[in-house]
Amino acid sequence: MTNFSFYNLVLLLCLSFVIYYSLNIYLFNDLQATVSKSDFRVAKHHALSSKTEITKGNSFSKNTTSNSLLSVQKAIVVKSKILKPVFRNKNPKYIAIKQKLWPNANIVFPSTDKLIGAVINALTTDSIYSMKNSRRGTQLKLVLELTNSQLVLFKPSWYSRDEIMNGSVYSGKDRHNSEIVSFHLAAVLNLRYTPIVAGRRISLRDSLKYADAELLQTMPVLNNLQCVYGVCHFCKSDEIVCDDKQNGTLEGAVLFTIPGKIIKYRSPWQRTYKEQLKAEWEKNDNYCALISKKLNFDVLLDLIDAAIFDFLIQNGDRHHYETRENRVLLLDNGKGFVSDAQLGRGY
Numbered sequence: 001m002t003n004f005s006f007y008n009l010v011l012l013l014c015l016s017f018v019i020y021y022s023l024n025i026y027l028f029n030d031l032q033a034t035v036s037k038s039d040f041r042v043a044k045h046h047a048l049s050s051k052t053e054i055t056k057g058n059s060f061s062k063n064t065t066s067n068s069l070l071s072v073q074k075a076i077v078v079k080s081k082i083l084k085p086v087f088r089n090k091n092p093k094y095i096a097i098k099q100k101l102w103p104n105a106n107i108v109f110p111s112t113d114k115l116i117g118a119v120i121n122a123l124t125t126d127s128i129y130s131m132k133n134s135r136r137g138t139q140l141k142l143v144l145e146l147t148n149s150q151l152v153l154f155k156p157s158w159y160s161r162d163e164i165m166n167g168s169v170y171s172g173k174d175r176h177n178s179e180i181v182s183f184h185l186a187a188v189l190n191l192r193y194t195p196i197v198a199g200r201r202i203s204l205r206d207s208l209k210y211a212d213a214e215l216l217q218t219m220p221v222l223n224n225l226q227c228v229y230g231v232c233h234f235c236k237s238d239e240i241v242c243d244d245k246q247n248g249t250l251e252g253a254v255l256f257t258i259p260g261k262i263i264k265y266r267s268p269w270q271r272t273y274k275e276q277l278k279a280e281w282e283k284n285d286n287y288c289a290l291i292s293k294k295l296n297f298d299v300l301l302d303l304i305d306a307a308i309f310d311f312l313i314q315n316g317d318r319h320h321y322e323t324r325e326n327r328v329l330l331l332d333n334g335k336g337f338v339s340d341a342q343l344g345r346g347y
């Protein structure tokens, strides 16, 4: 196994070298035909000066390298402008082939489809026919029934826009806008494993008539405002969300319900949630090797994507992961966008 990995590594290094130098040769020799003479002169000059520095045994000077890269970038831009359309238009056949080659059971929305806009619009404006408490997870969530019996989840806003969170990285309640931004970021990154999410304001007062008996019991009126606290692990009658005084509505995120069988697993990188106690992954440098033997390879790669995604949204609370057809979904993104103070307290 050790030899195998070692030879693979050597092979990989050789391959990287070949690709790196072939690209350089291509960019500096072939692209010159389409780059203005002055651009090429700059590129060539930098290429030569970099070479001189190598022969001297020095590392590349940072400035020289970034200047050469800039020239190469320029060359690419110039070249791309004169490419024949056949090279610029995405071949529609490619998408079908790609899907065949890399079928992803966790992809829950298409990369390009006008209907996505229609779905977002429906999540934001569609009439509500019924409203009940969701027993899923530990925080307050409502299940809204929209047209054609479409069920969606509503995660309410608990904080004002300018609230600065304190405590540990996972403290506090979900941030509804973290769910919304996560969906858009995932789409930009082509990690299309989050639910489609849209912001929406609902009037709890107007929705009373749609609420079921269980939810109604947790919907008191406080200071003349309609409120709700729901039934869930962390739901308490003194932690409550209400219609806003000014506009009479409660803001929140509406999450499209991902269809299919979703299975929940404990994350191998779960925190201990105890200040003094480190988890195995925090102590053992070989933890990944250990886990990679236990996990399905696709799931491991998905979890690496999830870790990068969580870094970007600053979510330190992915205690579980969930799969659909053995691929990881990016569900539960409400704990993102922590404050700087929280980032420093990651236990």
Ligand SMILES: Nc1ncnc2c1ncn2[C@@H]1O[C@H](COP(=O)(O)OP(=O)(O)OP(=O)(O)O)[C@@H](O)[C@H]1O
Binding pocket: 136, 137, 138, 139, 140, 153, 174, 195, 255, 256, 257, 258, 259, 262, 264, 322, 331, 332, 333, 334
């Ligand atoms: N958009 C969705 N589509 C389908 N199922 C969903 C969706 N969002 C959440 N769920 C299901 O509901 C469960 C609870 O949701 P979520 O994890 O967001 O709530 P939570 O209150 O933050 O839970 P926890 O306290 O466990 O973190 C999820 O584990 C998942 O199974």
Ligand SMILES: [Mn+2]
Binding pocket: 137, 317, 332, 334, 335
């Ligand atoms: Mn959660």
